[in-house]
Amino acid sequence: MADQPRRIQLRRTKGFNLQRESLALNGLPAVKVDRSTQWGNVYRVGMYKNFTAADAVEAFRYRLKENIHLDARWIMEHIHELRKKNLACWCRLCQAHASGKPLGVVCPDCAPCHVDVYGDILLSAIGSDTSATPGTLSNTGLRLMANSVNGTVFVRCAGNSGSSR
Numbered sequence: 001m002a003d004q005p006r007r008i009q010l011r012r013t014k015g016f017n018l019q020r021e022s023l024a025l026n027g028l029p030a031v032k033v034d035r036s037t038q039w040g041n042v043y044r045v046g047m048y049k050n051f052t053a054a055d056a057v058e059a060f061r062y063r064l065k066e067n068i069h070l071d072a073r074w075i076m077e078h079i080h081e082l083r084k085k086n087l088a089c090w091c092r093l094c095q096a097h098a099s100g101k102p103l104g105v106v107c108p109d110c111a112p113c114h115v116d117v118y119g120d121i122l123l124s125a126i127g128s129d130t131s132a133t134p135g136t137l138s139n140t141g142l143r144l145m146a147n148s149v150n151g152t153v154f155v156r157c158a159g160n161s162g163s164s165r
């Protein structure tokens with residue numbers, strides 16, 4: 001499993017070279033997926049009242065599942081580009097996963113990150129099927145529907161979306 005793709009953490013350390021670090025970890029190149037890229041999470045901590053990092057990740061999961069926003073569509077159409085790559089974001093990894101958290105691994109000690117959503121999608125559909133759904137709606141999705149996101153009000157009933165996985 002040495003070449004299992006991982007979520008890795010970007011660093012501001014002087015001399016940090018993402019591709020070099022990534023290749024040294026498991027021989028895979030890295031893709032930066034932070035907010036400076038089209039892969040970034042449009043949802044941020046605190047953008048709504050009591051909106052946590054976990055909420056932001058679940059909201060992102062929901063956005064990809066909805067597949068109605070252009071940015072989400074772009075992601076789902078290009079997600080195959082993330083196959084067999086380490087995915088790099090700034091979100092904190094725990095000590096046990098300091099050298100990367102294998103995609104698909106759930107860890108309560110690592111900070112929530114939208115890379116985990118990418119991991120779920122890539123592992124469930126091997127990233128080849130652009131109609132793939134990134135999982136079922138959580139309670140956060142329910143709460144989100146009370147919010148207006150980028151001018152779009154979520155109207156779908158969560159009860160109708162539970163059968164997709």
Ligand SMILES: [Zn+2]
Pocket residue numbers: 093094095096097101107108109110
């Ligand atoms: Zn961890």
Ligand SMILES: [Zn+2]
Pocket residue numbers: 089090091112113114115
């Ligand atoms: Zn992140």
